[in-house]
Amino acid sequence: MDAAAAGERPTTKLRWVGTAAVAVIVAWAAYGLDMKWGRLLEAPGDLYTVGRLMFTNMELSAFGRLMGEMWESIAIAWLGTLIAAVFAVPLAFLAAENLTARPIVGTVRQVFNVLRAIPEIILAIAFVPIFGLTAKAGVLAIGIGSIGTLGKLCAEVLEGIPKGPVEAADAVGANGVERLRWGVLPQSLPEIASFVLYRFEINIRASAVLGVIGAGGIGQVLSESLRFKEWGTAGLALLIVVVVTMLIDAVSGRVRRRLVLGSRADTGVPTSAVEEAALGHVAEPI
Amino acid sequence: MIRFSAASVTYPGGVHALRHLELEIGPGEFVVVVGLSGAGKSTLIRTINGLVPLTSGSLEVNGRAVPELSRSGLRELRSDIGMIFQGFNLVERTSVLNNVLMGRLHQVPTWRTLLGMYPKPDVAKAMDALDRVEIRDKAYVRASNLSGGQRQRVGIARALAQEPSVILADEPVASLDPPTSHVVMRDLQRINRELGMTTIINLHFLDLATAYADRIIGLRAGELVFDGPGSAADAGVFQDIYGRSLTADDTMAKQAAL
Amino acid sequence: MTVVEATTAEHDERDWPVKPAPSAFAIVAGVLALAMTVVTIVSLDFSPRQVWEALSRPNAPMRGLANPDFGQLLSERSRGPFIETFRMAVLGTGAGGLVALPLALWSTRFGAPNRAVYAMLRVFNNIIRAFPDLLWALLFVAAVGVGVLPGLLALFFFTIAVITKLTADTLDGIDMGPLEAADAAGAGHTQKLRTAVLPQILPSFTSFLLYGFELNLRASAVLGLVGAGGIGSRLEFFRGQGRWEEVWGIVVMFFLVVFVVERISVVLRRRLV
Numbered sequence: 001m002d003a004a005a006a007g008e009r010p011t012t013k014l015r016w017v018g019t020a021a022v023a024v025i026v027a028w029a030a031y032g033l034d035m036k037w038g039r040l041l042e043a044p045g046d047l048y049t050v051g052r053l054m055f056t057n058m059e060l061s062a063f064g065r066l067m068g069e070m071w072e073s074i075a076i077a078w079l080g081t082l083i084a085a086v087f088a089v090p091l092a093f094l095a096a097e098n099l100t101a102r103p104i105v106g107t108v109r110q111v112f113n114v115l116r117a118i119p120e121i122i123l124a125i126a127f128v129p130i131f132g133l134t135a136k137a138g139v140l141a142i143g144i145g146s147i148g149t150l151g152k153l154c155a156e157v158l159e160g161i162p163k164g165p166v167e168a169a170d171a172v173g174a175n176g177v178e179r180l181r182w183g184v185l186p187q188s189l190p191e192i193a194s195f196v197l198y199r200f201e202i203n204i205r206a207s208a209v210l211g212v213i214g215a216g217g218i219g220q221v222l223s224e225s226l227r228f229k230e231w232g233t234a235g236l237a238l239l240i241v242v243v244v245t246m247l248i249d250a251v252s253g254r255v256r257r258r259l260v261l262g263s264r265a266d267t268g269v270p271t272s273a274v275e276e277a278a279l280g281h282v283a284e285p286i
Numbered sequence: 287m288i289r290f291s292a293a294s295v296t297y298p299g300g301v302h303a304l305r306h307l308e309l310e311i312g313p314g315e316f317v318v319v320v321g322l323s324g325a326g327k328s329t330l331i332r333t334i335n336g337l338v339p340l341t342s343g344s345l346e347v348n349g350r351a352v353p354e355l356s357r358s359g360l361r362e363l364r365s366d367i368g369m370i371f372q373g374f375n376l377v378e379r380t381s382v383l384n385n386v387l388m389g390r391l392h393q394v395p396t397w398r399t400l401l402g403m404y405p406k407p408d409v410a411k412a413m414d415a416l417d418r419v420e421i422r423d424k425a426y427v428r429a430s431n432l433s434g435g436q437r438q439r440v441g442i443a444r445a446l447a448q449e450p451s452v453i454l455a456d457e458p459v460a461s462l463d464p465p466t467s468h469v470v471m472r473d474l475q476r477i478n479r480e481l482g483m484t485t486i487i488n489l490h491f492l493d494l495a496t497a498y499a500d501r502i503i504g505l506r507a508g509e510l511v512f513d514g515p516g517s518a519a520d521a522g523v524f525q526d527i528y529g530r531s532l533t534a535d536d537t538m539a540k541q542a543a544l
Numbered sequence: 545m546t547v548v549e550a551t552t553a554e555h556d557e558r559d560w561p562v563k564p565a566p567s568a569f570a571i572v573a574g575v576l577a578l579a580m581t582v583v584t585i586v587s588l589d590f591s592p593r594q595v596w597e598a599l600s601r602p603n604a605p606m607r608g609l610a611n612p613d614f615g616q617l618l619s620e621r622s623r624g625p626f627i628e629t630f631r632m633a634v635l636g637t638g639a640g641g642l643v644a645l646p647l648a649l650w651s652t653r654f655g656a657p658n659r660a661v662y663a664m665l666r667v668f669n670n671i672i673r674a675f676p677d678l679l680w681a682l683l684f685v686a687a688v689g690v691g692v693l694p695g696l697l698a699l700f701f702f703t704i705a706v707i708t709k710l711t712a713d714t715l716d717g718i719d720m721g722p723l724e725a726a727d728a729a730g731a732g733h734t735q736k737l738r739t740a741v742l743p744q745i746l747p748s749f750t751s752f753l754l755y756g757f758e759l760n761l762r763a764s765a766v767l768g769l770v771g772a773g774g775i776g777s778r779l780e781f782f783r784g785q786g787r788w789e790e791v792w793g794i795v796v797m798f799f800l801v802v803f804v805v806e807r808i809s810v811v812l813r814r815r816l817v
């Protein structure tokens with residue numbers, strides 16, 4: 001009984017220390033921030049005003065043009081995700097501990113970590129001078145930026161496959177390529193495809209925003225119309241972004257469900273950690 | 287023809303799985319290996335097709351010295367040896383036929399297998415293998431939709447499709463219920479008698495062993511402690527092999543009654 | 545020994561089961577994906593060759609990348625914004641997390657005071673999750689002007705979107721037992737949540753907070769690009785002047801720090817869950 005009580009105390013103390021530390025950090029943050037806190041009180045009012053301006057008088061005539069820009073953002077996201085997949089999926093094989101030697105796995109994983117850390121928009125501002133103010137800059141920014149996360153997620157899928165069928169492939173005398181094709185791939189391809197689609201969903205958001213720095217897409221219209229206070233256009237653009245993103249999320253979500261669960265899609269539940277990750281909104285959007 | 291000579295296997299952790307094994311198995315024999323878990327049954331089976339390497343000693347299979355084989359030599363050897371697993375080891379997400387066709391992987395050019403374009407004669411062999419275990423009508427069913435017994439029959443068909451000279455079975459019925467276990471054992475026996483493939487099976491249910499085996503090999507702590515016809519193996523022999531008195535868990539019939 | 549006697553093709557095939565057609569889903573999905581790829585390549589006029597040429601031509605960003613100015617972390621002008629970025633991330637996560645917890649509770653069947661609130665919150669969460677962080681920043685800059693405030697507001701809402709979803713999903717999977725027991729003991733609604741639900745969810749929630757902080761740290765670096773405070777304004781400043789050594793210097797330094805924070809966060813999160 002004493003041991004149990006003794007076990008309790010360290011964790012509660014740790015929790016109090018932790019909470020106190022957090023409180024100190026938050027206080028430091030708030031105190032040092034160079035901001036007129038009074039403006040915070042005015043903020044809701046400002047937000048309401050702008051919201052009203054944007055949505056009560058939408059510039060419907062711009063609908064066609066805005067949809068065109070949104071399409072460009074979608075195209076950028078799709079192509080960028082595809083490019084990322086072309087690099088990330090093969091690399092994922094090199095980053096899976098059950099398929100490749102330790103030192104190589106370590107290096108590739110580090111490359112993934114570095115790429116994951118860089119936000120797409122920073123890549124985009126570097127690419128604009130190189131490729132000009134065109135969609136290419138956006139495509140590459142998203143493409144290269146996604147390699148890291150996609151690679152890591154796919155590597156985790158590969159590491160999670162049951163070993164049985166792979167052993168069976170060995171036992172029938174398959175060579176390396178055949179082993180991958182029939183032992184590894186059938187068990188991992190649906191989940192990998194699901195992660196690629198998931199990344200696409202996230203990249204739609206990223207590409208919608210890249211336009212802010214001129215890399216094409218609806219972000220440019222949004223940012224300009226906000227800057228020049230063309231509230232009607234901005235409101236419509238925002239509405240389009242949100243609705244289209246939600247639509248794509250929904251469709252992509254169903255496709256992903258079908259991919260991972262197969263014919264169980266309507267009623268089934270994930271049966272492994274990997275399936276669950278591929279279906280859920282993984283706690284790792286970036 | 288399989289010949290072990292002073293064969294030993296020691297795993298990296300220090301476990302002596304096989305000790306100085308001297309064993310000879312002739313073509314066409316139907317052999318059952320019994321012993322406690324950890325006695326070395328799995329290791330023995332897996333050395334034959336090279337999935338587990340020998341630490342010392344020699345092993346000759348069909349005239350080839352297994353420890354000296356190159357990677358492609360091993361693949362060649364394995365294509366001639368069919369293996370059946372306790373967990374079936376099927377690719378769940380694809381069809382039964384594709385699973386069985388895996389048995390043809392070594393014979394068919396790689397580019398064809400990558401695309402799934404197997405030549406007609408190979409597909410025919412796969413279908414015939416399925417027919418032999420009476421499950422050909424399920425050829426295009428997804429493997430995950432089958433029962434345990436059906437899956438194991440697909441596993442057997444996969445091994446048959448290799449047209450091997452040896453069949454290894456590592457606890458093939460451990461995951462199955464008693465009636466299905468008997469079906470599978472009868473299938474294996476029938477295949478051995480009709481096609482003459484050397485068959486080596488690991489079992490941990492002793493009544494199954496005596497019911498089906500021509501020859502029983504008993505392993506204890508990596509050593510060969512019994513080698514004789516099935517009829518010579520009685521309760522006393524088994525207690526010797528196990529090193530303890532028998533319990534209900536050791537017999538399928540008694541365990542089912544539990 | 546062979547399994548098969550020499551076969552004549554016709555004899556066997558008639559006994560074989562018929563191969564089913566590929567599922568409609570597979571065909572439609574495949575065609576759609578292919579069409580999408582082709583159409584996007586064409587409409588964006590994308591050619592790998594052009595990309596390669598552009599990359600191999602000498603250009604300022606690449607040159608700057610080869611020679612980043614690492615002094616940026618120590619530079620007077622940049623240090624302020626660096627720290628400002630951190631403060632923004634801390635406050636944004638803290639405030640957002642504080643609001644996200646009750647919101648998440650109310651968006652579950654057992655936590656919501658009534659069906660209407662539950663439904664509304666689910667829809668609301670889906671909508672705000674469609675907003676990327678930079679979009680929030682754009683909107684708030686337009687509404688309240690430039691500075692730190694729009695950045696804070698942006699991070700606040702972004703955090704709510706992320707953490708509410710994560711928490712609500714976890715809440716959907718908690719053990720109902722303690723809740724039933726509390727019900728049976730006659731506890732009131734808030735009491736129930738506090739005693740039966742909160743202890744189960746707190747470790748995961750804290751983990752999500754840490755994760756949100758990582759996201760916000762990264763986000764706050766770029767919010768300044770649109771005028772919402774933080775190191776982004778320095779990035780924009782140097783970029784406008786074409787001084788890529790400094791740009792990369794800031795980027796590398798900042799993300800080294802983010803990397804360290806991430807490592808710590810991973811360790812902490814593992815000990816929580």
